[in-house]
Amino acid sequence: MTENSASEPKKNYALITGASSGIGQAFAKVLASKKKPLILIGRDEQKLKALSEELRSREGIDVRFLPIDLARSKELPLLPGKLQNMGITIDVLVNNAGFGKFGREEEVRYEDALNMVNLNCRALLALTKLFLPEMVRRHKGAIINVASTAGFAPWPDMATYAATKAFVISYSESLAEELKSTGVKIVCTCPGPVATAFQERAGMKVDLNEYKNYADPQTIVEETLGALKSNKTLVITGRSTGKTKWALRFLPRSLVSKII
């Protein structure tokens, strides 16, 4: 990454975490098609590099990538300063990176459980805290937090994952109230099942016929950006029917947990 001179005007970029695959990659493609310059974060350097090159040449925009393990990195606080030195301001933050692990709690590896909290909650909170103050100061910006329908109710065999997504929903809804009249918007998107690498990485057994009916990542992105535009804070995205949406939000949690 090259540094801009101090006199060069700062450019507004979208920063997307988990951009190397699935929903994050779809966010990158959709935002790039709207000519938004991008900073892509993930661990897989090769995939990030290939996607950056593809978007740069197809859309003619600036795309940069940073290979970072967000579950472990201790250097996140240095990121805003590093970007500022390059003349980059973040006005769209997409907190998308996340993973789950399927299994009874005593069987899920200690390290996996802690990394889930580190990535799904701690990194999302850290990036929000690092970029939000500048957005509020400029009265301009948007934060997109990717939660899940799993965040609305307990999910046996995905206990830690469901709890991390409940955190994302609660945190986003609180911030939405705080951010009213600041010029900064926040939307929390809660997809149902989406056809990505998520299920395999989680160690879930998925029926191929069921998988075919999962939403595609681009639909999630378009519905989320639509919700952001119409100032919605919380949106259930994907193939969930009206009845499912209603049940997830309003049925007793114990009942929803049994249905899941």
Ligand SMILES: NC(=O)c1ccc[n+]([C@@H]2O[C@H](COP(=O)([O-])OP(=O)(O)OC[C@H]3O[C@@H](n4cnc5c(N)ncnc54)[C@H](OP(=O)(O)O)[C@@H]3O)[C@@H](O)[C@H]2O)c1
């Ligand atoms: N798919 C679903 O059914 C579904 C449903 C509801 C919500 N979600 C949520 O959607 C989000 C995106 O998941 P997805 O479905 O697109 O799954 P995915 O295809 O597995 O993508 C996950 C992304 O997160 C990145 N990531 C994982 N660990 C990371 C780490 N330690 N540091 C930095 N980046 C990391 C991965 O990149 P690297 O491998 O390069 O690190 C990848 O780009 C997650 O928050 C997930 O919980 C998914």
